[in-house]
Amino acid sequence: MNLLPFGKLPAAKPRKFVPETIDLGDWLQIAPLFEQLEALAARAKNTADLENWLLAWSELNAALDEESARRYIAMTCHTDSAEAEKAYLHFVEKVEPQLKPRQFALEKIYAVHPLQNELRKLGARSIAPPGSDAISRSDAPRSSRRYEGFDRDLKNHVELFRPENVPLETGEARLCQQYQKLSGSLTVKFRGEEKTLVQMGRYLEEPDRALRQEAWELVAKRRLQEADKFDDILDGQIKLRQQIARNAGFGNYRDYAFRRLGRFDYTPDDCTQFHDATEKHVMPVVREMQAQRREQLKLEKLRPWDLAVDPLNRAPLKPFAHVGEMVARTQKIFNRLDGGLADGFRQMDDLKLLDLDNRKGKAPGGYQSTLSESRLPFIFMNAVGLQRDVETILHEAGHAFHALATRDEDLYAYRGAPIEFCEVASMSMELLGNEFIEEFYSAADAQRARRVHLEGVVGVFPWIATVDAFQHWIYTHPDHTRDGRRKAWLDLMDRFGGDVDWSGFETARANLWHRQLHIFLHPFYYIEYGIAQLGALQVWANSKRDKARALDDYKKSLALGGSRPLPELFQAAGCQFEFSERTIQPLAKMLREELEKQ
Numbered sequence: 001m002n003l004l005p006f007g008k009l010p011a012a013k014p015r016k017f018v019p020e021t022i023d024l025g026d027w028l029q030i031a032p033l034f035e036q037l038e039a040l041a042a043r044a045k046n047t048a049d050l051e052n053w054l055l056a057w058s059e060l061n062a063a064l065d066e067e068s069a070r071r072y073i074a075m076t077c078h079t080d081s082a083e084a085e086k087a088y089l090h091f092v093e094k095v096e097p098q099l100k101p102r103q104f105a106l107e108k109i110y111a112v113h114p115l116q117n118e119l120r121k122l123g124a125r126s127i128a129p130p131g132s133d134a135i136s137r138s139d140a141p142r143s144s145r146r147y148e149g150f151d152r153d154l155k156n157h158v159e160l161f162r163p164e165n166v167p168l169e170t171g172e173a174r175l176c177q178q179y180q181k182l183s184g185s186l187t188v189k190f191r192g193e194e195k196t197l198v199q200m201g202r203y204l205e206e207p208d209r210a211l212r213q214e215a216w217e218l219v220a221k222r223r224l225q226e227a228d229k230f231d232d233i234l235d236g237q238i239k240l241r242q243q244i245a246r247n248a249g250f251g252n253y254r255d256y257a258f259r260r261l262g263r264f265d266y267t268p269d270d271c272t273q274f275h276d277a278t279e280k281h282v283m284p285v286v287r288e289m290q291a292q293r294r295e296q297l298k299l300e301k302l303r304p305w306d307l308a309v310d311p312l313n314r315a316p317l318k319p320f321a322h323v324g325e326m327v328a329r330t331q332k333i334f335n336r337l338d339g340g341l342a343d344g345f346r347q348m349d350d351l352k353l354l355d356l357d358n359r360k361g362k363a364p365g366g367y368q369s370t371l372s373e374s375r376l377p378f379i380f381m382n383a384v385g386l387q388r389d390v391e392t393i394l395h396e397a398g399h400a401f402h403a404l405a406t407r408d409e410d411l412y413a414y415r416g417a418p419i420e421f422c423e424v425a426s427m428s429m430e431l432l433g434n435e436f437i438e439e440f441y442s443a444a445d446a447q448r449a450r451r452v453h454l455e456g457v458v459g460v461f462p463w464i465a466t467v468d469a470f471q472h473w474i475y476t477h478p479d480h481t482r483d484g485r486r487k488a489w490l491d492l493m494d495r496f497g498g499d500v501d502w503s504g505f506e507t508a509r510a511n512l513w514h515r516q517l518h519i520f521l522h523p524f525y526y527i528e529y530g531i532a533q534l535g536a537l538q539v540w541a542n543s544k545r546d547k548a549r550a551l552d553d554y555k556k557s558l559a560l561g562g563s564r565p566l567p568e569l570f571q572a573a574g575c576q577f578e579f580s581e582r583t584i585q586p587l588a589k590m591l592r593e594e595l596e597k598q
């Protein structure tokens with residue numbers, strides 16, 4: 001039974017290494033391919049052999065990745081199907097754990113391969129040897145720096161590995177799971193009904209202020225009841241993380257995390273500049289937005305439960321009635337924006353690579369997934385007719401355009417870019433698409449939608465700075481006490497919290513970070529969104545000066561995939577890879593002017 005929304009997809013490339021008939025859910029059929037790759041690497045006599053070996057490995061990775069993606073898509077589209085769940089879990093439990101050590105073995109083989117340096121110096125061949133069409137005629141850049149990024153990331157991975165860290169990482173994962181279990185288990189009794197904290201979120205948008213306060217307080221108090229447990233989890237994680245860093249030869253976990261996240265192109269100091277520039281140039285805009293909100297709500301002071309409600313008590317925006325309408329209107333936006341992008345979106349619709357409606361039996365949320373072997377994107381959503389859905393489809397379409405742009409790239413690793421740039425692709429599309437959001441709205445509603453979006457863009461900078469700076473502090477003061485930690489957090493709330501009156505709720509304010517899962521689950525992984533937003537805002541600023549050129553640069557930069565380091569990807573998109581006030585000040589100025597227009 002086919003549980004996928006799409007049928008047979010056009011192949012990007014015929015397979016040369018992976019057998020057509022293989023069952024990629026059966027480890028016993030997969031394992032021999034790893035053995036073959038190990039043997040082939042040992043037999044490689046020249047750089048051409050090694051390059052073909054890399055392409056065979058790439059082909060296998062893409063096929064496995066697509067197998068996993070297809071099983072995930074089938075499961076999220078049919079949560080009520082036992083068959084789909086079983087197939088997905090089988091892959092996660094029986095295939096993935098076997099893959100990891102085998103992949104790592106290949107990485108080690110390549111990292112010390114006698115021909116690897118030679119291949120790197122040589123770059124990619126532009127002409128395939130006679131009788132072989134193993135190397136594509138792709139348009140991907142073929143320079144002597146072809147393998148620089150690939151080698152750097154792979155070697156980094158191999159170099160950081162310490163066998164003694166494996167049990168520590170298992171312990172860390174256990175604590176992560178405890179955090180998820182604790183957070184997910186919290187409920188409150190609200191007006192006679194048991195509600196999860198996520199469900200409580202919507203009451204913060206209610207016009208009735210007393211109701212908002214009641215809902216907010218209930219949630220804050222519920223979290224505070226578990227404050228010690230949240231602190232216990234983080235204390236345990238800090239201890240383990242410090243040891244992991246020391247084992248790998250680093251003085252502190254921050255420096256280790258930077259290396260492990262592959263941050264070769266920016267330093268902790270650059271992040272500090274981001275924090276400082278956000279404080280100096282974005283916070284004044286945040287305070288103006290807050291002052292306007294306070295006046296519109298006719299309040300003396302903004303309280304924590306006054307931040308999500310529509311300040312003019314209007315009914316929610318209604319961009320569309322059904323999903324077919326959403327797709328048609330989004331298509332019109334892309335038609336007006338760029339012919340090439342419009343074709344890409346139409347192709348996705350034609351191939352049924354869009355599953356966007358909210359229906360029974362679908363998992364919640366939204367995502368973009370790439371079918372790595374077909375080299376085609378898929379978008380999953382649960383659209384119900386809100387402005388949020390319009391933001392989501394534009395965002396995910398940006399990711400999808402990124403995947404389509406790298407279709408000609410044969411090296412699997414280069415078909416994906418670093419997250420700092422992937423989010424430039426998607427966040428730019430929100431800003432560029434919003435220019436034509438009249439396809440969904442009257443002129444007045446379009447203004448309102450753009451304003452809500454821009455307020456979100458501005459508002460996320462201080463929170464990113466807070467979460468990031470907090471973690472820099474934590475891991476460079478490893479012997480801190482819980483009180484010291486709370487003090488560090490409160491200092492950041494003073495810098496980045498704006499004009500919100502928390503009196504009576506000081507303890508909730510001091511523990512607000514308990515709700516930010518990244519601090520627990522993905523340490524240091526957050527600034528990426530700030531860096532990407534700076535890129536997206538620059539793309540948007542460029543498009544105001546010269547739309548055609550900005551879109552051309554945007555598309556060219558997407559086509560580079562992960563083949564170039566971050567500063568070059570940004571440069572190709574017409575942006576600076578720089579996060580000090582030099583970049584942030586003019587963008588904050590633009591945001592203020594745009595907000596005044598809406």
Ligand SMILES: [Zn+2]
Nearest residue numbers: 395399423426
């Ligand atoms: Zn995204």
